[in-house]
């Protein structure tokens with residue numbers, strides 16, 4: 108139990124310690140502690156409290172800095188699609204990644220935006236992982252989900268769909284798009300993705316699964332995954348849907364016929 112809590116804490120704290128916010132917080136708190144305890148000679152407990160307070164202040168400052176320097180959304184980013192539109196798949200010429208150096212203490216940041224997707228920050232290691240998948244994999248790479256749309260990165264272009272596709276669905280559709288097979292896409296959308304997952308079912312699933320991947324516990328790049336894929340008669344019921352991160356979702360798609368992972372994990 109204690110080991111479990113320690114491991115969990117470590118998985119949160121270690122990445123933070125490698126950020127500029129983490130390094131600045133710890134450095135300032137050490138200096139504050141030293142001044143209070145050694146120079147001003149306050150009691151140990153008061154010096155420790157002062158150090159903790161310094162961490163809080165620096166973290167708060169970092170959050171304020173980050174939010175005040177976030178990029179302004181381009182006009183295409185603020186486009187809103189209707190809540191109950193039909194399922195679509197589109198090439199998104201506006202979508203793309205960019206880097207800026209205006210983060211806390213001039214740290215590098217990676218952003219993504221698209222049509223209807225406001226600037227969304229990705230951790231640099233996440234971006235590198237996505238780029239690696241994009242270069243080496245034959246499956247499209249899930250980038251972000253905003254409202255009903257999911258963006259996919261495939262062969263140096265970006266696409267969005269509003270059918271909560273898994274990587275294998277997205278791959279089938281994009282191959283047809285590449286072949287200019289309009290009819291095939293229409294058929295595929297009708298046959299497999301005619302009904303997007305209702306918003307209330309998504310909310311229920313998201314809360315039930317705690318916003319984390321059922322397979323690995325990550326809270327990054329989260330997607331809704333049908334445990335029985337649409338091609339094999341999947342249904343939009345909560346017990347048939349689970350959360351998976353993009354990595355686990357790719358592994359599941361590459362794993363072939365065994366598609367019941369999300370369902371067995373959620374039981």
Ligand SMILES: [Zn+2]
Nearest residue numbers: 320323352355
């Ligand atoms: Zn996962």
